[in-house]
Amino acid sequence: MARDLAIDLGTANTLVYARGEGVVLAEPSVIAINERSGEVLAMGDEAWHMIGRTPEHVVAKRPLRKGAITDFEVTQRMVRLLLERVGVSRFNRPKVLICVPSAITAVERRAVTDAARRAGATDAQLIEQPLAAAIGANLPISEPVGNMVVDIGGGTSESALLSLGGVV
Numbered sequence: 001m002a003r004d005l006a007i008d009l010g011t012a013n014t015l016v017y018a019r020g021e022g023v024v025l026a027e028p029s030v031i032a033i034n035e036r037s038g039e040v041l042a043m044g045d046e047a048w049h050m051i052g053r054t055p056e057h058v059v060a061k062r063p064l065r066k067g068a069i070t071d072f073e074v075t076q077r078m079v080r081l082l083l084e085r086v087g088v089s090r091f092n093r094p095k096v097l098i099c100v101p102s103a104i105t106a107v108e109r110r111a112v113t114d115a116a117r118r119a120g121a122t123d124a125q126l127i128e129q130p131l132a133a134a135i136g137a138n139l140p141i142s143e144p145v146g147n148m149v150v151d152i153g154g155g156t157s158e159s160a161l162l163s164l165g166g167v168v
Contacts (some may be wrong), residue, residue: 001086003018003019003021003086003123004018004019004094004095004096004097005017005018005083005086005094005095005096005097006019006096006097006098006099006132007046007079007082007096007097007099007116008098008099008129008132009029009031009064009079009098009099009100009112010014010064010067010153010154010155011029011064011067011153011154011155011156012028012029012063012153012154012155013026013027013028013029013154014027014028014029014044014078016078016082016086016112017026017086018086024086025082025085025086026066026144027043027044028044028045028047028048028105029062029063029064029078030043030044030051030060030061030062030151031047031049031060031061031063031074031077031078031092032047032050032054032059032060032061033041033056033057033058033059033061033074034057034058035057035058035059036057040077040081041058042087043078043081043082045061048060048091049166051108052144053062057084057133058154060061060062061074062082063075064155065080065155066155067100067101067103067104067129067153067155068079068101068104068108069108069111069112072111074128075099075111075112076115076118076119078138078142079116079119080113080118080119082119083119083120083121084097084120088119088120090120090167093120093121093122094120094121094122095121095122095123095124095125095126096116096121096123096124096125097125097126098112098113098116098124098125098126098127099125099126099127099128099129099132100126100127100128100129101128101129101156101158102128102129102130102158102160102167103158109126110124110162112134113125113126119138124125124133124150128167129151129156129158129168130149130151130160130162130167131151131162131166133151134149134162135148139162140166141163141164142164143163143164144163144164144167145163146161146162146163146168147161147162147163148161148162149158149161149162
């Protein structure tokens with residue numbers, strides 16, 4: 001049976017959380033690609049250690065900048081590898097919830113969900129980072145009181161006032 005997963009696709013690091021298990025994968029958001037063949041050589045920690053230490057035809061890329069996808073194809077490949085590392089296969093396809101910055105465009109939102117679906121997810125939903133942070137901190141976001149959340153990430157920082165289940 002497929003697990004429900006949450007992915008914090010960050011500029012600096014990516015975390016994968018499985019329901020009932022906690023964080024099952026934490027890796028730098030880096031992927032190393034052989035530009036001659038298009039082959040993915042490494043991802044995460046291994047690719048991060050390759051930065052600045054590879055021949056010209058091997059490039060370690062960060063496919064996200066300031067919380068937004070800058071290279072859709074590379075992000076899709078990275079998401080696919082992340083899902084493979086946590087046991088996703090053709091026969092075990094999860095539902096995925098992905099954290100995104102509040103300010104990304106509709107096109108960027110579509111790119112993120114498409115990347116997850118193409119990587120093997122049966123369903124991909126998005127949640128804004130401040131809302132995810134508030135839920136993770138067990139704040140009473142559904143109540144008629146204000147909750148200030150500051151989410152400090154590797155590439156973006158966001159603050160939001162939350163009340164009645166949404167950003168005010």
